[in-house]
Amino acid sequence: MTSVKLQPVPPLGPAIPKTPQAALALLLDEGVTWGDASLWLPALPEKSVDLFFTSPPYADQRAYSRIHPDRYVEWFLPFARAMYEATTDTGSMVINIKQRVAKDGPLKGQRHPYVFQLVLALQNMGWRWVEEYVWQKPNAIPGRFGPRTKDSFEHVFHFARGTKPYFDLNAIRVPYKTTPEEIERRKLDTNGRRSTAAGFGRDRVQTYSYGGADPGNVIPVSQTYNQHKGVAHTAPMPEGLAEFFVKAMTPVGGVVIDPFAGSGTTAVVARRLARRAGGLELHEEFAALAQERIALTTLDQAVS
Template structure:
């Protein structure tokens, strides 16, 4: 493994990308600032429209050479800038999907002069036709009711019925609320469920995932949990500390799981035979007493025999 892998560098991605060899990354999965004025501890989300789009094109051109020829890219965006950025990427890659992440925002509050925005836009792009994509790794299982409805002979043995269906391009996954155990101190943290789906589908086992804007480090966690490698960049040192803490906690949890799995895989311990007590020998000079032939006791007749309870019938 190269020394730049499984690392999160606390520096600007445009400067740090030089660490990564060209053609060495299987998947770019990134969530750049949306330019909505949020406070990430710097001014990266507070640019003019022209500055923001120029900066976006700059990091795209610096990052794409790091992809392998059959690599892929996922980018989180807001509807405000996704049209312009999708056009940038379409000039360089092939667009496979526009994924809508429905954040399950409660029906309360919002603007009274427009419709409430409750989704993020995700672009899925590939470099060429033979891009890596493992659909079986992200299929969604059918429920028991659906399987029962498809029990006719023509459906027996159908792979799609057994392994599940293809995820659609609308993903309804709740945003992380403050009470959520996964939540850390980051304003735009993405759920592991979403990032892991992208990693499993578009990065081969032991492949490399690149995230130029690590934020809370969810991409790094998803890669490690899924058996992939990662590399990324984050400007804010506070977020870098959060990422380190999350990765350390994950390593402890994974090690505990390995120990439990190893113990569960051991053969059961052999039972120790319990020795039977030795028969007592008769005292010296005395003959052993002969067993007396006892007459079997006659069974007593019951004056009012009870009827056996009826057998239970399970419907």
């Protein structure tokens, strides 16, 4: 596994193409581009991206990006504004983010509310808060500090630009948990709606006609611990998490951008699913490793 030692980040990185279409084309061509998202996102064409899917640096956590929770909202909002302008009318922004325990200040030792402050600020900006998902981590590592149990979940917030965002529930359906015999019995029931003391219940006639069940908004995906080929990023995103949202919120051929690309998971998964994908990574070393990973994945697909 390649070891990465981060170097000081240049203020600009590679030059941004002069036209918005050229800027987007470069991101989609490279997969992950070394660059500052605060400079690149405003350079993208208006209403050109179907999905911004990202896990931005969490507050006051990683050595490569120390952002105090007290100023996290102020730090993130310029990125959010630029993403809003670049999102299609049916497009979405999905953010995976984790709460923190305050290390100092009046909230020291408590959960800091910066995650929820960010949600409210994004709503005030004009983003429509569609849903909150829970990424449930079956293999979460125990924490070091009490009085609390280990963090075994993270938030994933879905925001949309317009009132009718693209969403394909059929693409993410899961196997039914009931028996095949019960499914066949239900298909014979022509009066699936049952009266209850509270009124009419839901119609169950169509429950098993979709080929799979609604997965719900709790997504169990095991955490990844630097297991990707050639990736030594300290916070790699598991592919299963990206796959869920790319499938649900973009059509085949749609444009997916990750402004905090890290190890390149979003681009790898989206390309595998026949989407056009690109990303931005502030640190040149991580961007280079992500490009290598994308190349290896493309080669594996070609061979198979």
